[in-house]
Amino acid sequence: MLELRPNCECCNTDLPAESPDAMICSFECTFCRDCGEGRLKGICPNCGGGLVTRPVRPASKLLKYPASTKRVFKAEGCAAAE
Incomplete structure (x- = not known):
């Protein structure tokens, strides 16, 4: 099950579980759409x-399977892709 991490690793923008602007890789590294x-x-x-765009967990399932509250943030930012 996806962790649904609560923020962008690059800019620390909040990304609620229902956010359509969250993007993830296969390891669940999480970024906002802008980054x-x-x-x-x-x-x-x-x-x-x-x-890819992170799937949204239905609100009815968030009660039993809540999103993560653990923030992952790189204070130094993320290197731009080349």
Whole structure:
């Protein structure tokens, strides 16, 4: 099950579980759409995999399977994709 991390690793923008602007790679590294499509050009800076829109978990399932509250943030920012 996806963790649904609560923020962008690059800019620390909040990304609620229902956000259509969250993007993830296959390792669940999480980025906002601005960073994912802009600075990172659709490539995860951690693993080199592609970034896709994170699925939204139905609200009725969030009660039993809540989103993660653990924030992952790189204070130094993320390197731009080349």
